[in-house]
Amino acid sequence: MKTFRLIDLKIVRQDETSKRLEEFPLIDGLIINKEDGENHWMVEGLVSKEYRYFFEYLLQEGKEVKTYVTITKKSNRPAQLLAKVKKITVLGEHVSVLLDGKMVSSKLRKGSDKILEDLMKEGYSGDRLLEAFKQNI
Known part of the structure; x- marks a missing residue:
């Protein structure tokens, strides 16, 4: 497995009336290539506690969401994942969010x-x- 620094995290947020791409400012984060031959990645982002309920909702729903991650440096093009929230841990004023997803290959787009x-x-x-x-x- 290979680990990289997570620079940016965005998730497509959808409700009954709208759909928007929302950025979640990171305190810190990492992304791990599982190297399982299936293009699965684990994403861990440390975000403000104000986003806790949104991620808890995603965890309870268990649905895949379109997720965009920027890896290593801000100038890199974001990679798209279809991911599910697997775990949420409250750490003081922050929340650690663990997502598991499959990278959407640019060849398949x-x-x-x-x-x-x-x-x-x-x-x-x-x-x-x-x-x-x-x-x-």
Whole structure:
């Protein structure tokens, strides 16, 4: 297994009326390539306690969410994972969130026109559409 520094964590947050890409400012974090041949990764992010209830909701739901992680340095392109929250640990004023996910390979991604079309169907528009599109190409 290989471990890398987690620089940025964003999750597609969806409710009944909207869908948006939300950034969770990291206190610290790491990401581990499980090297299992299935492209599975473990992500641990230390975030403010204010995000605890959102991550607890994801843990209870047990659903995969689109997650974007930037590894090693801010200038790297974010990688997309389909991930589930596996564990939450309260550490004083912070929360450690453990996610398990599968990296979506860029080789498997659709053409850019199809990506744009899909994002529009998912309800993205304006600046949110631009940001989500950049994350998907």
